[in-house]
Amino acid sequence: MSETLINGLVIFVLATYLGAALIGRVPPTLHTPLMSGANAISGITVVGALLIAGAGLGWISTVLGFLAVVLAMINVVGGYTVTDRMLLMFKKDDK
Amino acid sequence: MNRATELLVYLVSAILFIVGLRRLQSPATARSGNAISGVGMLIAIVATLLVAEIVSPMVIVAGLLVGGALGFWVARTVKMTSMPQMVALLNGFGGAASLLVGGAEFLKSELVGEQIPLDTGITIQLSLLIGAITFTGSMVAWAKLQEVMTGKPIVFPGQKAVSALLFLGVLAMSAYQLITPDSLLWPFYGVVVVSLLLGILLVIPIGGADMPVVISLLNSYSGIAAAMTGFVINNSVLIISGALVGSSGIILSQIMCKAMNRSLANVLFGAFGAAGPTGSSKSSAGLSVRSVTPEDAAIQLAYAQSVVVVPGYGMAVAQAQHAVREIQELIERRGGEVKYAIHPVAGRMPGHMNVLLAEANVPYDKLREMDDINTEMDRVDVAVVIGANDVVNPAARTDTSSPIYGMPIINADHAKSVIVLKRSMAAGFAGIENELFYNSKTSMLFGDAKQSLTKVISEIKQL
Numbered sequence: 001m002s003e004t005l006i007n008g009l010v011i012f013v014l015a016t017y018l019g020a021a022l023i024g025r026v027p028p029t030l031h032t033p034l035m036s037g038a039n040a041i042s043g044i045t046v047v048g049a050l051l052i053a054g055a056g057l058g059w060i061s062t063v064l065g066f067l068a069v070v071l072a073m074i075n076v077v078g079g080y081t082v083t084d085r086m087l088l089m090f091k092k093d094d095k
Numbered sequence: 096m097n098r099a100t101e102l103l104v105y106l107v108s109a110i111l112f113i114v115g116l117r118r119l120q121s122p123a124t125a126r127s128g129n130a131i132s133g134v135g136m137l138i139a140i141v142a143t144l145l146v147a148e149i150v151s152p153m154v155i156v157a158g159l160l161v162g163g164a165l166g167f168w169v170a171r172t173v174k175m176t177s178m179p180q181m182v183a184l185l186n187g188f189g190g191a192a193s194l195l196v197g198g199a200e201f202l203k204s205e206l207v208g209e210q211i212p213l214d215t216g217i218t219i220q221l222s223l224l225i226g227a228i229t230f231t232g233s234m235v236a237w238a239k240l241q242e243v244m245t246g247k248p249i250v251f252p253g254q255k256a257v258s259a260l261l262f263l264g265v266l267a268m269s270a271y272q273l274i275t276p277d278s279l280l281w282p283f284y285g286v287v288v289v290s291l292l293l294g295i296l297l298v299i300p301i302g303g304a305d306m307p308v309v310i311s312l313l314n315s316y317s318g319i320a321a322a323m324t325g326f327v328i329n330n331s332v333l334i335i336s337g338a339l340v341g342s343s344g345i346i347l348s349q350i351m352c353k354a355m356n357r358s359l360a361n362v363l364f365g366a367f368g369a370a371g372p373t374g375s376s377k378s379s380a381g382l383s384v385r386s387v388t389p390e391d392a393a394i395q396l397a398y399a400q401s402v403v404v405v406p407g408y409g410m411a412v413a414q415a416q417h418a419v420r421e422i423q424e425l426i427e428r429r430g431g432e433v434k435y436a437i438h439p440v441a442g443r444m445p446g447h448m449n450v451l452l453a454e455a456n457v458p459y460d461k462l463r464e465m466d467d468i469n470t471e472m473d474r475v476d477v478a479v480v481i482g483a484n485d486v487v488n489p490a491a492r493t494d495t496s497s498p499i500y501g502m503p504i505i506n507a508d509h510a511k512s513v514i515v516l517k518r519s520m521a522a523g524f525a526g527i528e529n530e531l532f533y534n535s536k537t538s539m540l541f542g543d544a545k546q547s548l549t550k551v552i553s554e555i556k557q558l
Contacts, residue, residue, distance in 0.1 A: 005214040008326050008334050015335040019342030022116045028439060029459050030119055031347060031446030032178055035314055037119065037129055038343045039185040041112050042314075042321045044136065044336040047143045048196040048328045053158050056150025057206060060199050066158045068195035071188040073162025074169070076140075079185055080133045081170035082178075086450050087126040093458035 033086045040079025046072035096146050104142040105332035111135025112336055116343075122459050139332055175454045176411050179310055179444040183237040186313040190229025193320035194287070197222030200327050201283055213273060215327060220269040222323035223283075224290045229316040231294030236309050239298075240443065246303025255364065258296045265289050301363065307444045308351045308362045315344025347445045354439035354465075356491075356502040382530075384520070387538040389547055392514050393554030395538070399476035402426055402433045403468060405505050406448055407441055409482020409518075410544055416455035418548035419481065423457065425555045434461055436468040436478075436505045438486035469506045478510035480531075481544050482517075488529045499527060513537040516544045 026034050049072045053065030096104070112135045118128025149155065173181045197219050204211045211219070238244040265286055272282040301309055322337025352359050396402060404423070410416060423433040435457065441448040449462055472478070480487050487507040490497040507513055508531050515537055531537060540547050 002212070002214050004329055005218075005326065008329070008331070011331050011334050012322055012326075012338050015338035016342045018113065019116075019339035020346060022113065022339070023343040023346045025120045026116075027120070027122075028350070028437070028446055028464055029449040029462055030122060030125055031350075032182075032442075032444055032450045033125060033129070033446070034116075034119055034343065035182050035311070035347065035445065036178070036185070037115070037132060038314060038318065038340040039182060039189060040129075040136065041116075041132060041336045042189045042317045042340040043192075044139060044333050045189060045192040045196060045321045045324050046136075047139055047330060047333060048200075048324045049158070049192055050140070050143050050155055051147050051328060052196060052199040052203070053154045054144075054147050054149035054151055055203070057199075057203055060202050060206065061151050061154055064195045064199040064202070066154050068192045068199065069155065069158025070162035070165070071195070072192040073159055074166040075185050075189050075192070076136055076166065077163045078166030078170040078181075080129060080136070081167055082173060082181060083129045084126065085170065086175070086178075086453070087122070087129055089450070089453040089456075090122040090125070090459050091453070091456065092123070093460050 029090075033083045036079050036086070037083040038079075040076055040083060043072045043075030043079060046076055096142070101142060101146045102331070105139060105330065108135040108139040108142075109332050109335040111138070112339060116339065175450055177241075178447060178450060179306065179442075180237050180240045182314065182444060183233050183240060183306075183310050186310065186317045187230050187233030187237065189317035190226045190233060190313075190320050192226075193222050193317075193324045194226030194230055196324050197226060197327055198283075198287065205278060205280070208278075216273045218323055218326035220272065220286060222320060222327055223286050224265055224269070225316055225320040225323055227287055227290030228294040228297065229313055229320050231291045232298045232309075232316070233294075233313045235295055235298040236306055236313060239303050240306055246306075248302045249299040254296065254300060258293060261289050261293050261296070265293065297363070305355075305362050307440055307442075307447075308348050308355075308359070310444050311344050311347035311351055312359075312363075313344070315341050315348065318342075318344060350439060351445060354503060356499075382533040384532050384539050385535075385537065387514070387540055389540065389550035390554050391538065392540050392547075393551045393558065395477055395512065395514065396422065396426060396431075396479070396551065397429060397555045397558045399426065399431050401475050402431060402477045402479060403436050403463075403472070403475045403507075403510065404433065405436045405438075405478060405480045405483050405487055405507050406452070407438075407481065407483025407486060408443055408448075409484075411442070411448075411451045411482070413482060413544035415481060415516075415544040415548055416451055416457070418545055418552060420452075420455045420457050421552050422548060422555065423461070425552065429555075431476075434463050434468065436465065436507075437462050438465050438483070438505050441483065441486060465503060465505050469509075472506045472509040475510040476512065478507040478513045480507055480513065480515045481548075484517075484529055485527065487531055488527060489531055490527065490529070497527060507531060508534055508537075511536070514540055516540045516542075516547055518543065 115132025318340025325333025
């Protein structure tokens, strides 16, 4: 295994533990926005998609790259927008 | 921008995602947290566009515009009752994007005729497998939730064996692809097609009632798929974000399983509900229910000091949440106290019921978790059960022969009196009789929940 792969694995494992620690403290009332917000974050694949789409590789870019950018962007924009829409509705009792 | 600056900018993005998730620990800070996370995403996208050698800018522009517009439109128009479908769809798209990027990376090196290093080869195979399973699995989950296909488990003889064989087939083709020095395309397409099939086979045997677990798990897969893409293109912000999402989905799946007293393996492979109504050993024969009018219910509620509402998904289907909130305000004006008892599987995804009540302007501090409300249930005057069934079934505590035995429930039967709003005496999702309905302190208010509650509202107003 190359050093790059091992470095990646180290980051992956540590981030998984960090994620568990963070998410474990999210109250159940916010679990749906948490999921849609997490969906938005997993749209980070858009970075990989952009690299393919912009590389000028013929159909690989115009079909696969284009589709990947579209799908990842639906995740990003859709995820953040719908999460915001939900969180806006959560109000405290002001009486 | 040089490579070092690029990496540092991605680090900033990752930190913003983490800060954003941290702010989700309280509803008061959650909205700004989501915005912070969004800024992190924007930074990552801009940085990528700045450093990438862009030969075909129009493809990028078109993709960003089409995807952005579609995402925005769906997010603005989706109904809150359809959030589980929306999340399923987003999970699937995330998986498909990872599949496409993984596939494109593979085909790219075929095209330019360069040898893929073994490390990258392995991660490409993994991103194909996980991306494809996430994609088709999520689409099946979406179809079940949207009710375009049956919510019942679809099972056939030898299903598990077929899935296992297909999985082994994927492994074999991947391994062959990695070791063969020849440039071959068939194992690549084979892995993609079989993985897509595997995603379908893994989700069809799971019943509609178990979809909350499945969506959470697929959420996790979509994160892991993103992380695999990160390994393929050697980008740590993808690995970090993917891992964060991956662990979030796993934790939510565990919470859901615990709330149903089932193991993850049982949810995934148990085909719960396939055999039709299982029925408890206790028969309802000879037992009678007490049906009441909206007037009776109004009097009971108007003079109650403390009321607990136990909502189920049936409440959302009947669109009764606004009427519930109105009754809550009427009782409060008369000096009573109203709380909502939320079972973890009350909606169709984790936290779904909370969102539906928030949409009806119910303040979130009136929402109580199951364990919290159960400690004070003895002192509650009236428990109002609306469109919920299995989550208040005492058989879960007492009847060892019941299929839901051991499942944690909201102890509505411990309240001084109970009003159950229900269409008819039909059994719940799991097809089990509920002895709560036959309890002497329970009054049944039959009919459409919204209509019944509207009548109750006008009756309370006249008192």
